[in-house]
Amino acid sequence: MNRQQLVAQIRLKQSYLCVGLDTDLSKIPAHLQHAPDAIFAFNKAIIDATKDLCVAYKINTAFYEAMGLAGWQAMEKTVNYIPKDILTIADAKRGDIGNTSTQYGKAFFEAFHFDAITVAPYMGADSVKPFLVYKDKWTILLGLTSNEGAKDFELQQMGGEKLYEKVLRTAAGWDTNDNLMFVIGATQASEFENIRKIVPHHFLLVPGVGAQGGSLKEISEKAMNKDVGLLVNASRAIIYASGAADFAEAARKVAKEYQAEMAGYLK
């Protein structure tokens, strides 16, 4: 899915919501836990209940890897089940020397058919560029994350700017408005205006709304650009809205609240 198609979907659905499928066997409703293929059954119900309200699904690979081979099977079925007009993001935070990043590109863009993958910047340009060669796919580089540990390195000064600013500025120089996004945590709202000075045109993937406490209103006011330029992710707040048999309806209700709020900001 290219930028033009993504923007069109956002306008059509009046939504820039990304639903995070951080599916954890110990947290899904009891009646599903012992079902065969429980993870996929849960994801399928969530997707059916939310697919008209969101423009992306983010699959956090850690939750699937933790289940071993069965987890990878559930992930494959989930990616293949998501409608083609919705962006699929592997939240995998990969990154290695070039030779190895090429293998990760193959893994997520070819073996699995994801549209996008999150990538860690620590190892520098040659660890990220093997993902960017996939021009019809998206590379989503970690910028400023939503966790407490962002203070340890990302927010520290490096040559007159913060490390995360240097990451954004460096990557923006790779001439890739149309297949590069950045992860910016919703809990970092005070940095958003500054971020838009460095990367005015890029899409931002913003996790941390909901369970982690970020404000959708503040992010939308500070960081929306003329192509919207935002995908705001909620995971636990949606998929675990109810722990009972009505989990899918409850997920839809929360997703609908986000979508309605977003429609207001899109006016």
Place this chain on the structure above:
Amino acid sequence: MNRQQLVAQIRLKQSYLCVGLDTDLSKIPAHLQHAPDAIFAFNKAIIDATKDLCVAYKINTAFYEAMGLAGWQAMEKTVNYIPKDILTIADAKRGDIGNTSTQYGKAFFEAFHFDAITVAPYMGADSVKPFLVYKDKWTILLGLTSNEGAKDFELQQMGGEKLYEKVLRTAAGWDTNDNLMFVIGATQASEFENIRKIVPHHFLLVPGVGAQGGSLKEISEKAMNKDVGLLVNASRAIIYASGAADFAEAARKVAKEYQAEMAGYLK
């Protein structure tokens, strides 16, 4: 495998060699490429040919993920085949918010039975500590990597020191000599004396000897400590020493050369 056991193995085998199983279907000998279970068959032959010469195997997860589910199956069989007195390292470079890093810990330490995993530091302390809670397992944090891109961020100044130095100094403060190592690329030999000032006691995992051009002699002279404190990895130089039917013998010959050289430095 704890530190004492690892050091004992190094003394016993007179080797601190780690063999990297970066197994790529397109690079293994032609007669194996179409065998059922080709990747495991190749790895098994390499392990049989080198297991008395090395103290660790490093499995680069990217090469397995690139093959989809079949790759994960081959990885599982490989880890389970490695003798228990040899350290198994998942070179996975994971790292995410705490909740998610916990899932990665489960994936590699529980679903698969690795002894160690490589972890990326960008997201800070709370992204690394969920791995360190496994006291009988090793967390191997990226410090200074062997690739060109190390210049982009790792070697840049942050508050009077380089970013990678800050990473080492910060992590060394977590009181984890015995279950934390650092990745330091062999191509960065000029930094090794400095690194030993910051982390004199920790083990270092050193990739980049062989195909990437690092010098075993220089690293050993500059960075060995009283417990040896080094695992030096070679991947392609060993496993692809021959592309013909004699690949395992050829791998053994190269591994034997490394081991013999290491025995000299251990005196």
